Amino acid sequence: MRVFILFLLITTACATPDKKRPIVIEEVELGVEEVVDYPKLLSEWDLFEEPLNQLQPKGEQTFAYQINSALFSDYAHKARFIQLPENTKINYVEAEVLDFPKGTILIKNFYYPADFRKPEGERRVLETRLLVHAAEGWDAMVYEWNDEQTDAKRLILGNRKTVEWTDKYGALQRVNYSIPSQPQCKSCHDMNGKLTPIGPTVRQLNREDQLISWTNNGWLQLPKEGTLPKLVNYLDQEADLDQRARAWLEINCAHCHRKEGPAKNSGLYLQASQTDPYRLGVNKPPIAAGKGSGGLKYSIVPGRPDQSILIHRIASMEPGEMMPEVGRGMNHKEGIALIEEWISAMD
Amino acid sequence: MGAVFSCTQDQAEPVVWKSIESDLQTLIIQAQDGDTISIPEGEFIFKNPLIIDGLKDLVLEGAGMDKTLLSFELQDRGAEGIRAANCTNLLFRDFTIQDSPGDNIKVTDTYGIRFTNVRSQWTGEPKEENGAYAFYPVLCKNVVIEDCIAIGSSDAGIYVGQSDSVIIRNNEVFHNVAGIESENSRWVEIYENHAHDNTGGILIFDMPGLTQSGHTTRVFDNKVISNNLRNFAPEGNVVSVVPPGTGIMMMATRKIEVFNNRISHNRTLGLALASYTLVEALGAEEGSQLDSANSRINNAYDPHPNYVYVHDNEVENKHWFPTFDSEFGLLFMRYFAFNLPDFAIDGILPPDEEFVLCMSNNGDIKFANIDAANEFEGRTTDWSPYACETGTIEPIF
Numbered sequence: 001m002r003v004f005i006l007f008l009l010i011t012t013a014c015a016t017p018d019k020k021r022p023i024v025i026e027e028v029e030l031g032v033e034e035v036v037d038y039p040k041l042l043s044e045w046d047l048f049e050e051p052l053n054q055l056q057p058k059g060e061q062t063f064a065y066q067i068n069s070a071l072f073s074d075y076a077h078k079a080r081f082i083q084l085p086e087n088t089k090i091n092y093v094e095a096e097v098l099d100f101p102k103g104t105i106l107i108k109n110f111y112y113p114a115d116f117r118k119p120e121g122e123r124r125v126l127e128t129r130l131l132v133h134a135a136e137g138w139d140a141m142v143y144e145w146n147d148e149q150t151d152a153k154r155l156i157l158g159n160r161k162t163v164e165w166t167d168k169y170g171a172l173q174r175v176n177y178s179i180p181s182q183p184q185c186k187s188c189h190d191m192n193g194k195l196t197p198i199g200p201t202v203r204q205l206n207r208e209d210q211l212i213s214w215t216n217n218g219w220l221q222l223p224k225e226g227t228l229p230k231l232v233n234y235l236d237q238e239a240d241l242d243q244r245a246r247a248w249l250e251i252n253c254a255h256c257h258r259k260e261g262p263a264k265n266s267g268l269y270l271q272a273s274q275t276d277p278y279r280l281g282v283n284k285p286p287i288a289a290g291k292g293s294g295g296l297k298y299s300i301v302p303g304r305p306d307q308s309i310l311i312h313r314i315a316s317m318e319p320g321e322m323m324p325e326v327g328r329g330m331n332h333k334e335g336i337a338l339i340e341e342w343i344s345a346m347d
Numbered sequence: 348m349g350a351v352f353s354c355t356q357d358q359a360e361p362v363v364w365k366s367i368e369s370d371l372q373t374l375i376i377q378a379q380d381g382d383t384i385s386i387p388e389g390e391f392i393f394k395n396p397l398i399i400d401g402l403k404d405l406v407l408e409g410a411g412m413d414k415t416l417l418s419f420e421l422q423d424r425g426a427e428g429i430r431a432a433n434c435t436n437l438l439f440r441d442f443t444i445q446d447s448p449g450d451n452i453k454v455t456d457t458y459g460i461r462f463t464n465v466r467s468q469w470t471g472e473p474k475e476e477n478g479a480y481a482f483y484p485v486l487c488k489n490v491v492i493e494d495c496i497a498i499g500s501s502d503a504g505i506y507v508g509q510s511d512s513v514i515i516r517n518n519e520v521f522h523n524v525a526g527i528e529s530e531n532s533r534w535v536e537i538y539e540n541h542a543h544d545n546t547g548g549i550l551i552f553d554m555p556g557l558t559q560s561g562h563t564t565r566v567f568d569n570k571v572i573s574n575n576l577r578n579f580a581p582e583g584n585v586v587s588v589v590p591p592g593t594g595i596m597m598m599a600t601r602k603i604e605v606f607n608n609r610i611s612h613n614r615t616l617g618l619a620l621a622s623y624t625l626v627e628a629l630g631a632e633e634g635s636q637l638d639s640a641n642s643r644i645n646n647a648y649d650p651h652p653n654y655v656y657v658h659d660n661e662v663e664n665k666h667w668f669p670t671f672d673s674e675f676g677l678l679f680m681r682y683f684a685f686n687l688p689d690f691a692i693d694g695i696l697p698p699d700e701e702f703v704l705c706m707s708n709n710g711d712i713k714f715a716n717i718d719a720a721n722e723f724e725g726r727t728t729d730w731s732p733y734a735c736e737t738g739t740i741e742p743i744f
Contacts, residue, residue: 002382022361023421025392030370035377156376157369158395178424183376183398186432187425193401193433193456262432262455265485265509267556278556285630286583287530287554290449290479290502293583297630309583320449320478325426 035156035182042128042143042152047083047107053125053149055079055109061086062107063219067204068231069247072332073110074175075167076126077119080199081107090220094229095273097197098205098220106131106197115166126161127179128152131189131197138195140185157181175329187326191260198255203229203272231272234338245342246272248335249280252314252324268299281310282346289313292321302346311340364392364418372397380404386442388414396425403435409442412466412496419447427453427483431460440464453483460484461491469499473522475579477501481523485509486558493517501579502586503528504545507535509558514744515540524580525550525589526571531557534743535564541572547586547593548574548613553600554585555623555648562602565740571595573612577672588629590615590675592666599623601653604740610662610689615669615676617662617712618690620704623650625693625719629674651697656737658707662689682723688715695720705735 039045042052049056057063062083070078084090085103093099100106111125128143143152144159158181164174189195205211206228214220222228232239234248250272256263257270266287269279278284281299286292286309294312301307313323315336322328367386372395374384380403388410396419399405407429409415419428428447431437436459443466444451451467454460467481479502484490490513497504497520504523507513513535520526526542528550529535535551542548548571553561571594580587589596592615597603599622610617627650667685669676679687690709694716696702706712714730717723 002379021359023392024361024363026363026365028365028367028370028391030367030374032370032373033377035373157372181372181395181398183372183400184396184425186400187398187430190432264558265455267558284556285554285585285627287557288479288483288485288502288506288508289581289584291475291581292479293581295582297583318448319423320426320447325449326424 035154038132038139038141038154040154042145042154045105045130047081047105051149052151053145055081055125057081057083059083063217065200065205065210066207067199067251068207068233069204069235069251071199071251071327072335073327074163074177074329075116075165075173075332076110076112076177077123079109079111081109082200083107084219089218090214092202092221092223094202094223097199097201100133100197100200102133102135104133106200112163112165116168117166117170124163125149125152126163126177127155129180129185131195138189138197140182140189140195142179142182142185144179155179155182158184178327178329180326184326187262188255188324190256190262199251201231203231204251206230207233235334241338241342241345243272245338248338252332252335256324281308290320291318292316292323294321300343300346303344305340305343308343311336311343314339363390365389366393367391368393368395368397375399375402375407378402378405382406383408386410386415386417390416390418392421393417393419393428394421394423396422396427397429399429399431399434399437401433402437405434405436406438406440408438408440411441412443412464415442417442417444419445419451422448426450427478429453430455432456435459437461438463442466443468445470447478449478450480450483451478453480453485454487455485457484457487459489460487462493462495463491464494466496466498467504468497469501471499473499473501473576473579475501475581477579479503479584480506482506483508484513488512490514491516496520497526498522500524501581502584503550506530507532512743519543520548521545522576524576524578525586526574528552528586529561529564530554531559531561532564533559533562535561536743537564537566538568541570542574543570543572544576545574546576546578546580546591547589547596548572548610549595550586550589550598551596551600551603552585552598553623553648553652555650560648561600563740563743564600564603565743566595566603566605567607569595569608571608571610571613571617575612575614575670577670583630585626585630588626588673588675590673590679591670592616592676593619594662595619596621597652597655598626599648599650599652601649601655602740603652603654604656604658606657606659606739608660610660612663612665614664614666614687615673615679616688616691617664618657618660620652620655620690620692622652622693622695623648624695649697651695651702653697653700654703654737656705656739657690657709658705658736660709660712662709662712664689678717678723682717682726683715686713688713688728691715691717693717693719694725703737704733705737706730706733707736 088101091099383406426449469477481497503525526545594613718725
């Protein structure tokens with residue numbers, strides 16, 4: 001057993017006073033050692049060719065992938081890669097995340113093009129998140145890119161960055177982007193208490209010939225028969241409304257809102273495979289929502305998005321009310337509109 | 348002195364906080380099983396939640412409830428001040444935590460969680476904007492909350508949900524909507540607490556559609572005094588239907604023994620026993636297009652309370668009128684003014700099984716079966732059907 005008694009070494013800084021009285025914050029150092037279990041710099045992982053910020057994967061075993069429906073992260077673009085160890089293969093799993101061999105690294109880079117109408121143009125990479133499949137299970141870590149865009153440094157406690165971009169309509173957008181702290185990773189990546197990837201399921205990866213090419217490269221063995229499950233892209237206006245809404249709920253909510261997830265205490269389960277309307281929130285009272293209820297009585301009132309707690313929470317920006325609880329500093333307008341349309345269309 | 352800080356252009360004296368959150372969180376990330384982390388005396392402010400995951404035998408302690416203060420007033424990300432998950436044997440002791448925009452301390456999926464001598468509060472007048480729960484263990488086993496203080500929660504001060512083997516003892520809870528709430532929990536002992544000046548003092552509730560139903564609760568040796576605060580819970584939450592002036596309320600749960608409590612001056616009702624059917628109807632009445640018939644209750648859920656033994660309590664009420672700011676209070680005014688019951692049941696009984704309620708030795712307690720299903724038509728103050736003694740619940744620990 002170790003006992004830490006914390007001693008204070010004080011430097012003084014100021015906070016923007018939002019309340020009646022100004023607030024002065026004295027930053028205190030406790031003389032804590034650095035976390036040294038994984039490399040301090042992203043470059044040490046040797047995942048990308050120089051210059052790193054071009055995000056060109058290095059070697060045969062590191063490859064890009066795409067998913068059908070993406071988590072909303074303040075409109076950040078994401079460049080995703082997998083690095084598989086030599087001579088290993090991914091085992092097929094139909095309903096959950098694929099079974100990646102030990103040593104696999106899942107890599108997600110978050111960036112903003114300066115102008116969303118020219119996504120290939122100038123861009124700023126903000127952070128790179130790694131999920132590393134170690135001997136004992138998955139580990140998560142976060143790297144924050146420097147302003148020069150030459151490398152990224154490991155971040156334990158998260159950070160805030162003001163980001164500006166021109167959106168697809170030509171309007172200037174700005175957000176106080178939040179890079180998560182390392183322990184926050186597990187606020188979402190938690191299945192039965194174990195840190196687990198979320199995105200790379202067959203239904204997310206099943207797009208164009210992605211999985212076939214993985215099989216051709218020897219990275220994955222697909223089952224010989226049957227059709228592969230497939231999630232729609234919720235942004236695809238041509239797709240079925242119900243399927244689009246359910247895809248949005250799955251990727252934005254169901255990592256927690258499922259029987260095996262941290263929000264199981266709510267009894268609200270939002271996976272695309274859920275068939276029970278009550279579990280999806282139809283006429284379901286909240287359990288521990290507090291002011292998250294917004295004074296409303298049911299998660300979903302069919303035909304009445306204005307009376308549905310679900311809409312209130314995905315459109316709220318208040319901590320303690322907003323959903324998802326983390327990873328969002330602005331509203332996903334298209335997502336909210338989609339879920340409103342879906343609830344409006346319910347009988 | 349005030350000129351030292353150029354940012355304090357305001358005339359008011361600045362509030363000075365220390366910030367240790369980055370180093371404290373780093374320490375917790377690096378903590379090993381069995382570690383004790385001691386936060387010194389001082390007033391510390393947090394902008395981010397403090398997260399504890401997967402640790403065993405961790406102690407997080409301050410220098411004393413009145414010496415170490417953790418404020419989450421400036422928190423702008425995350426739904427709780429301290430969030431602990433997937434741990435074994437956590438101990439929090441000797442500090443005050445306050446003013447998180449969400450819940451102050453949430454502990455989930457943890458085997459062994461103990462709070463000792465912790466104050467968890469929202470400062471200022473009780474208000475809607477306060478967070479829901481001061482102490483919030485959920486989906487836990489072996490929970491002890493003792494010698495703690497909970498103030499100002501817009502839902503419940505001490506809330507234990509979907510948990511097993513729970514002791515809530517010797518706490519003081521006030522200015523919350525619910526002082527103490529045990530929800531869908533099993534094997535719970537609530538004793539020697541002082542619940543005063545909440546909307547409702549102690550609630551034992553069972554809600555539909557959750558991971559488990561509750562049962563087996565002992566409520567004894569508590570002081571439940573003057574819980575007459577207005578209800579400031581956001582609508583939609585089940586506690587928003589608790590009438591101001593409620594002492595102890597049991598809803599839809601079974602196997603409860605309530606004894607040796609002093610239940611005084613709760614204006615509307617000292618003791619209440621209700622079905623979820625009634626509570627849901629009260630909640631659904633206004634604002635929503637729904638009526639309760641639309642709401643679906645899963646098959647495993649029984650909305651009726653049963654197997655309740657109320658004995659040896661001292662119940663008194665110096666008030667002649669109930670509180671009026673709830674539908675219930677108005678109904679009580681209409682039917683029972685000047686002669687308020689101390690203990691009321693809604694009379695909505697389980698259709699397919701015997702209803703067991705026993706009352707003994709509660710002094711000259713005034714009883715009412717309000718027959719809520721029939722608009723009070725068959726209301727009665729005759730408690731002879733329930734004048735009985737039944738098996739007491741064995742102490743759980």
